[in-house]
Structures are given as C-alpha cells and as structure tokens.
Amino acid sequence: MKKNLNFLFKFVCLVLFLFFVTACSVAPWERGNLAKKNMQISPNPVRSYLRSHVFDSKEASSGGYGAVGGGCGCN
Amino acid sequence: MRCFLLLFYLLVIHSTAVKAMEINSKVVSCSAVIETEQTNMDLQKFRGKVVYLDFWATWCPPCKKSMPFLNALRNELHDQGFEVIAVNVDEDSDDARQFLQQYPVDYLVAMDPTGQCPQQYDVKAMPSAYFIDRKGIIRHIHLGFRERDKQQIRSLILDLLAEK
C-alpha cells in the first residue's frame, strides 16, 4: 500500500511538471479546433455515463474521471 | 515539496498577462476581406460613423448568440451613422460562409482566416468588440457577450452617436 502511494505521488509530480514545461500560449481566436465537439474531454457524456455504469458494475474500480475544461474558452 | 514549489513558480510565470490594446488609440488597418463588397476592410473609410468592430467565430457560442441582437441594433441605428463590422476568425472561412447562408445578417462581415487582425488588436477574449467613434478612435473594448450586456452596449453606442 505504501509503495503504491509513493508511486502515485511521483506519477502526479512528473505529469504536472511535464505539461507546465511544455504548455505554450494559444490565443483566444486560435481555439477553433479545441472547441470541436470531439476535442471535449467527454464528447458524448450520455454514452460515457452508460459505459461507466456498465464498467462500475462489472469491475472493482470506480471513479476517477472528473476533470473539466478545454473547449472554446469563450466569454 | 520541491515539486510543488516549481509548479507554483511555473503557474505564476505562465499566467502573467501580455500588454493590452489601448483605449483612445487610433484604429489601425489590418487585412480582412469583406466578401459581400469584394473589398479589403478599410476602417478609415468609416470615418464619420460609429463602428462596432466585432471579432467572432462560428465555434464560439456567445458570438453566435450576439448576432441577432447586433443585427437588430444595426438596423435600428444605421440611419444615424452606426455600422457593425464583424471580423470572422475561423481558420476555414467556409464554416463562416455556410453559417451566414443559414443565418444571414445585414451588417458587414470581414474574413480573416490568418488571425492577423485579432493579433493586431490584441484580442483578449471571444467575442471581443471595439467601439470606434466618428473620429476613428477606439473608445471602449467589450469582452464576451451575455444577455445583460445588451443594455450597456446599446447605451454606449447611443452615447457615441450623440457626439458630433
């Protein structure tokens, strides 16, 4: 268990580090591609919900897909 | 712990803003094509009119939401010297043409697929609107579009129109 937690911590740090280093600026008018439906984190939430309902009933794991963001960044 | 300090540092660096487009500066020209008139957009030509210079895209819901309102406002105040020029920044201008065919507007639309105009105007948000008075000076910048903004936009335009 302790080993697992340690692994988790390192993984999170690595990932955070990587994207802050590589993230570059995207102008507000350049977000047309990011605004596309298929670039959303969950392009079809109704279907995703059905699938996670099936997975959660047949597998021991659950949770973990809650991030939001992306999209057109419009005001 | 060091990991988090680094993160914090990067977060601050990455969120610092770039310089803003000045209010009270003169309009600058940029290359965008008004297809209905087959001309380049030349803002100097609108000297003597109050211009609402709007930056929009078909992928931007609040931009689309503002269009019926802008169209109505333009038609109401056109006689008093008001014009709306909407610079479309879709990378593929065909998206805009298709959209306009379905939902036509009476005001001027200019196509700028290269993003040169918004860069020059340092557009901060989508949509962004620049209020230009009869002397060709940017008097106000409005970011975004919400229901409650309608009243404010209208009264700002009326104020500018009242100036001779």
Added chain:
Amino acid sequence: MAVTKVKKKGNIALLALSSVAMGLPGISAKAAVPVAEPEANVQFGYYKEEGDRMEAEVYHGDFIVPINDFFEFSFSYDWDTYVGATPSYSAPQVMTDVVVAASGEDRTPGLIALDLSAAPDAGKARLEAIANGVVGRQVAIAGFEGVINRDITDFNPITLFQVQPRENRDMPIFGAKFYLGDVTIGLSSGVSLEPDFESTFGSINMGWELNNKLTTLSAGYGLTLNDIIRTAGSSGGHHGGGGDENAEDFTAESTFHSINAGLSQVMGKNTLFHLNGSYSNQEGYLSNPYKLVYVRGEITADEYLDALIDSFANDGKVGFSEATSLEAVGPDLFREKRPDERQQWTVSAGINQYIPSLDASLHFDYRYYMDSWDINSHTFEFSWFQNLPQGITVTPSIRYYSQSSADFFAPYFLAPRADGNYSSDYRLSGFGKLSGGISISKQFAKGVRLDAGIEYFSHRGSLKLGGNGVDSYADIDSYLISGSLNVNLASLGRATGSYSQHNMHASHGAHPPAGVMFGHMLGKAGDIMIAYNYMYSDWSGGIQSGIVGNVSEQTIISKACGPAECTFNPKEMIMHMHMFNFMYAPTDWLNLMVMPQILDMNMEMNPLPNSGEDEGGEHVSSGLGDTLIVALVKIFDVDTHHLHLGVGVSAPTGSIEATFDDTESEDSDLQSYGMQVGSGTWDLKPSLTYNGNSDDWFWGAQITGTKRMQSKNKLGYILGDEIQGSLWGGYQVQDWFSVSVRNIYNAQGRVRGEFNRIIPPTNPLTEPQPTSLENPSNYGGQFWDIGLGINFTVPRGEFAGHSLSFEWLQPVIHNYNGYQLERDGSLSIRWGYAF
C-alpha cells in the same frame, strides 16, 4: 467448465446491486462545463452477457436549460431493467452435492440435510443418544467429517448461479450550475430506487478557469447514503421442519464520501491535457447480501454436532452463532462478508489531440486505481474520432482493463481466514478485460444528432497484467449496444426564429388524426420531425365470440380453451404503448423514419366456477417492443391532393419470452401470445396514404397492412397478418385548432402455430391454468371503429412547429375470432415537433 444451475423462485432480487451502487453519479463528482444552449438527450442501451447470464436495458432521458447567463438547470431520468442468471458462489466439484442439497429451495442450514434428514426421527433419536452420552460422540463426528471434509482432487471450482426475476431501477437526478465569471459551481442531487437498494446522493463541484482560460482547475465533493433491504422469500416459503434463518428480513446502511480534484491544460491549439485525482471512503455494509461463499472449517464437525443437539432445546431451530460470526446458509456455505470500510484512490490522465490534415481527434486516457482491499487496476483507453463529410463521425475505440484481486477473494475457501472476510464475487477477482467498439454519429444541420454504438467485451482471468489472474471459470464475453438522440433546442429556435428579416418559417398543412400512422410527410429536404405517440387501450367488456356478443360461462369453460376445459378467463386487459418517432427528409420526395416503441401491459384474470378459486390473479409484462423502420415516398403532390407510399419493416426487437415468474428462464411458463411485447418475426408494413385539403377542410384515406415475413418465430408461432383501411375528414376551426372524424376497418388473422415451449401445469396452486388466451384461435377478427379527434398546432412564434393531437377510437361493430375480451376503445395522443 461445468456449471450447475440453482434456480430459486421467489424474491431473490438484485444482484446487480453492489454494482449499481458504485455507478452512482454522486460518487464521481463531475464538475461543471457551461452548456450555454438548452439541449435534450434520450438514450437506449442494451447490455448482454453470453449464455443465459445478465441482460440489462437502460433507458435515459435528460434536458439542460440555461435559465439566464448565470444559472442553468438540468434534469435526468434513468430507468433500467435487469434479468438473468448471476454467479452465486463456487465450490470444489466434490462438495457440490453436499452444498446444493442444503442450499436449494429452503436452504435449511446445518447438517440436517445430510445423513440426518433422510430419516429425521431416527436422526433425532441418535442425537438425543449422543447428547445423553449413550452413543459415542466420536463416531458421529467422524461421520460428519466424512461428508464435509471430503478429499479434493480436482480443485477446479464449480460455479452455481441464481436466477434473478426482472427488476427495475429508477433514478431521477436534478442539477444546477452557476456561472460566476471564471468560476463555475455545480450542484446535483438524486435518488436511485430498487426494490432492495435505495440510494440518495448529492454532489457539489467547482471549476475555475485561469491563465487566459488555458487552464481549468476543478474540485468536487460527493456524498451517497445507501439503504440495503433484503426481504424474506415470500412465495417459496414452504419448507418442512427446521426453521430458516436465511429468510429473515435484513436491512443495512452504508455511506460513501468522495472528493476529486482535476486540472486541464491547453497545450497547443490542437492539444488538450487533463489530469484528475479522487479519493473516496466507503463505510458500513459493503457486502452483497445475495452472494455466498464456501468456507471449509469455519464450523467444525464438533460445532455442527453441538448446534444440532442444541436445536432440541430451541424448537428445532439450528443456530451457529456460537461457532461463527458469519451467517450460515448451508453446510460450509455462508453469506459473503467484506470489510465494513473501503478507501479508494484514483489518478487518471488523458490527452486529446486534433489532427488537422485528417480532421480527426484522438483521445488517450489512462487511470490507475487502488483501494484498501488490496485491489489495484490499470485502465487504458484509446479512441479515434474520425470526421467524415455530411456531419458523420466514426469512432473506433479500444479499452484494456486489468485488476488484481481483493485480499479476501477466492473462488472458495479451504480454511477460515483470520480477519473473517470472504468473498467469491468474481468482480473482486484478478482479471483482465479487453474491449473494442465502434460508434457512428450523424449531426443534422438543425442541431439534431443521432449516435449508435456497439462495444464487445472479453473478460478473462488470463488477460490480467502480469498473469496470476483467477482461473478461467469466470471468463465471460458480453456486449453493449446503444443509440441516442441529442437535440440542441437553441439551434431549433434559431432555425425558426429570426436572425434577420429574410427568415420565414414555412407552415405545415393540417395533420391527419392522432391514430393515423405514417400519415404525414415532411415538406422539404432537410426537414426533421420528432414525435411521441402514446396509445392507451382497454379490453374489459366480458368474453365475446363472433358478432353475437357475450357468451355464457358454460360456453367459455367447454369451448374457449380447445380440448381442455377453461378454468380462468381474462377479465380486463390494459395496454400502454409509447412510440418514439424520428423522421428525416434527405430529399423532398423521400422521408425516412425510425420508430422504437415501449409496451406496458396488464392482464387481470377471473376464476371460473370449475376452478374452485376466489381470485384470478394478475399478470404484467413490459419492455421494448418491435421497432419500425419506414421509408415514405411521395407519389404526387399537387395543390389539394397529396399521395404517398410507405414501405416499412418491423424488426423483432421486442421480447416474446415474458413469463409468469418474470425470470425469462427456459423452464418458466410463458404468458399468452397477446401479452408478449414483440411479434418475434420480421414483418413487412406497406401503406398508401392520400391527404387532401381545400380552404378550411381536410380529408384523407389510408390503407396499411402487416405481412409476417417468416412462417414461424423462434417459439413456433406467428401473429396473424393485418389489413386496415381508414377514411377521415376534418375542419380547421382556427389556424391552431382542428377537429376530425375517422372511420376505421381492421381485419386481423388468428395466431398461427403455437408455443413450442408449453409446460403442462403440475401444481394447480402456483402454475397457470388453461385460459382462452392460450388458444391461438382466440386472436384476430374484423373490427369497425369510429374515431373522434382534435388537433392543436402552434403556427408561429417561439413554439412554432409543435403539434398535439388526441383521438378516441370507439368500437362499433366487431366479429371476433374464437372467444375474446371485448374491446372498450383506445385513446391516441401524439406530440410532434417538426423543424
């Protein structure tokens, strides 16, 4: 792999239970993304495991409405139905006869079922002798051990199943979102209701956009409160002798808290990265009350003997509370017990990449999960969203999942565990699962999107990462099919509303009455209509035959059931039919239409004097019916005259296996032909419709038919062919209101063939008796009805395009085949929205 089935009638209830609990939305705290425009979704999902295992239908509907710029409201409703067999426990081959003997119908605990049950009196005398020290105790114990501690040579587990009757779950959820500049706050709350599991949940989530909206941080908290209710088996409660501890009612509770935090980052104009972590704490009763475990040695032969001896002082009731803290349900068979606390952690990361040259997006997601039950898992998912011309997106995807087993899991246990926790639920075993799927989505110009997808899952012990999975006995394949409709209500409004003055909305002519199917074509290419038809029908006017009217009970008894005597006859039948219609005009002369339907029927029976019963009972059946797919072709269309031809096919998506005990098991008795929600055959449905209108008057005529294209369905029968002619006229009183009169002639043939699965009743108390409904000749006939209709349409304004119609059909003359319940009439209601 040998599989033995233990079939239990009665209230065995929900196995999907632990399952459902984990899938509740309150738990995965989803944060808020602005929707900005009102939208609505409906979805149908069908999940099936190979063989006669679990089968589930999932219906979903939701809408999201922004009230103003700062506040958005949403509501969703899920209705699921489950049926099928699920593993109950496993045991070594050599022990199955012992375990099954004592865990069958009455599940009498203890060893009574073994050597003592054969001759209870002798057994009792022997036990008394042992208790009084007359007979050697050691001999008795050795005898017991010979039975419960048999040598095991084949360690392969044998899985025993329980059959679950059809059960439903209802889940309404309310949600609200507040947009406060860069911050979004979302709240949601709902309940999930099953007969034996009730759950109440709520969550709060916050999203914060920063860094020029390139970064979004989110955090959320969710709370779920569960009540688990296991009710005693009510119908199968006649067991001889010893008391049944297992049938006691049982209630328990559990509480889940969960928190999550997420971050998404725009990495470039084509790249989005996201990261999420969650922690959840579950406390209370976390076991599955219907899952059992085989544990050897938890109760020793010595303790079994003492318990049996003690049972004399206790009115024959055998108790093991001194020997074990587990709940015993048979020899060495117990209810599973999981720890009453569970901590779960997850970290997930994903990247979305847009590829401009291909107009495609790819998503890659990874999740790591671990919990305090020593389970950890890895999930990899990869999807490729390929945009194609005409608004079509094709998305192939692949998913791989691998988990390690819980520390208290084993197929069966040959020695007690120190911590007292046991489970043989294969969901807690070590396994891997590979699945592949494809979905297709079509975006129509007016803000309507159709999605359909299929995904196939392969669950294997051997697919676990790094090996060491559970043996192949738990391997299973399954698939999931889904279809959904998404409507952006704002785009519809835009289509009919005004962007500029040049926009005009075309008006649609008068609609035919509500009960007329395929009666109306869309005006021009690109038009879309969604409609909902509801039909209520009632039969209760006594038994009729031919055109003569009511027949006597004596005639029913002697004639209505063929060679056998009828003992019951139908008293009232009620049918609710819900039809969902999606219609699209790819060109102005062709309309395509898909119409799934849901049926809900209820039949009340009357005892006849020869049955010796006072009450007749009631049966219900419900579910997805057959699905119509129709093409309408315009033949001519001049000012006042319109003629179109329809070519339709009815696909046998409805079940024809509704049984009296609701189990869909092959040895259960089928309900009658008329109570089946499907036809079981592919049917051809041609139609020809004429519509005319002049000034405020409109009229029409239609002829439709149903031709069964197979000579037999899988159960050995087909419903009769049908033909219907209809003639109507109406008057447009106002531009928003019209009335109509219709006259309908309908002829339907009798049922041909008969059930090839009839099981003669053996127990008159619990099994169905012959009724007129089981006789195929008592179906069909000729019917003449008059229909009175009213119709409302919204010609202009914000709700333009909506119509609402009602029609009552009153039977006038009939000629029934055989003996049937009299028709009372039916009500049709249709809501349609064309845009």
